[in-house]
Amino acid sequence: MTTFLRDTTTVFSRELRPALRNPVGLLFDMGQPLLFLFLFGTLLDGAVGSSWQWFVPGILVMMCLTGPMGAGYGLLVELLGGAFERLLVTPLNRTAMLVGKCMKATLTLLAQAVLIILLALPLGFEPHAVGVPAALAQLMVFAVGLGALSFVLAVKSAPSGTLFYVVSQSVLFPLLLLSGVLLPLESAPGWLRVLGQLNPVTYVVAAQRALYAGDLADPSVLYGGIAVCVVAAVGLHLGNRAMRKGV
């Protein structure tokens, strides 16, 4: 376990250092929530506080899909050079490598989420005190899972990378639209609702909304928790397998 933590830290700090040396990217990442809030705030102008209650968790899940899903891009670059191969020859724990690589995107997401929550407070967002940490923890697990899947996709699409762009672009929007992040699915036709129910993101969105609202005992919280754990387990398993099979 200590080796695991040490290796995760090693990989994470390697990923983070260039960003700290040149923090423009990090500032840009932090600007994104402001943009979202400004746009949504304008759209929701005059709407009641409950709209924020519905939108903020949605925005957070949406950012979770765009940020960590793009985490594999960095790996694609390292795969084309020899840097990833070099790391694979070291005794680093493989799962720690995956988690460490996802950590930058995950912690960026955490900072963005906290920023959004804080900024939305004066606008009428009323998050539940216990629900917030639980919701954030769930989001982190989801982010690690998505990040790991994104790495698997990067490994599969090397050397050209085409597959990476095609899949990440074409999967992202259906996942988002069919999850009820932006528009409720209740009024959608039956077949669309069925598709929505097959989409793990749907459960995460529902769980997040319940947690921020303070409905901690709502069954959706359990389903959402299961969904993120399954995504994380599948992501890490496939990631490990991809590294074992050789890149």
Added chain:
Amino acid sequence: MIHTRGLTRVFTVRRKEKVDAVRGVDLDIEAGRLVAFLGPNGAGKSTTLRMLTTLLPPTSGSAVVAGHDVVKDPARVRSHIGYVGQRNSAGEEHRVRDELVSQGRCYGLRPREATRRADELLDLLDLTPLAKRLPGTLSGGQRRRLDIALGLVHRPRLLFMDEPSTGLDPKSRAEIWQHILRLRETYGTTLLLTTHYLEEADSMAERVVIIDGGRIIADGTAEQLKNDLAGDHVVVTTATAQDAEKAVRVAGGTARDTTVRLRVDRAAAALPGHLRTLDAAGVKVTAAETVRPTLDDVFLTLTGRSLTDDDLPA
């Protein structure tokens, strides 16, 4: 240090298309050796190295590296070996010194130790003035030195290097070799490297393993290979083609136009006698020389192809 039996790797390119990159390699390398894998593009050098360094699971066969099986116990193998890949090892976004420190941390060094070791290596490989640069701003030779530094962070007893000197100018190549030889002298590191530079394998390696089409086709010291498989030649030029034919009749060898080649044990010692024989037979010789074999002649004898023909990247 390295023992392989029937090591084989098949790549599936498309559904039906298979590439036999490595076919049944048996190899035993004792500790402390400097062994060179020599072979043309696509011979399977990198694939073999990638299997020995746990990057690629073998399709069949076995390999024990530094005392541990690469398939059953890859983690143990990794902590004992160093690897300098064919491509550059440093991440493009990372400063030279940062990468060296990270690499030390990857091998479990404490932060302070990793920093100290990084500075030591910067010094050892003359990289100190470049410590804060990004790899993209380094010259080819400087980048290669950084790759080697990264492979040395944990003082491995066994170091694999895939074409450490390819693409460098003669001066940088000589520098890289200076570092490699010093490393061996200081730490007694076992070195397995690949190259397609003949002279390099010839002059630097204690043992040359020639690999072609995924198989080992020859294995020994450069001297042995050259003596056994190519041998010295005495080459004489005669005045006329008839004289050349006559020379072949009296002394053997092969003639082409007015040039006669004769394989002998030691060319320098054989030349005077050969000339006397030809003179006595009335063959008029206009020029004579002794030819020492090269590893290219060895490769030519074995495969009917020249190594230098396909020296260009495939």
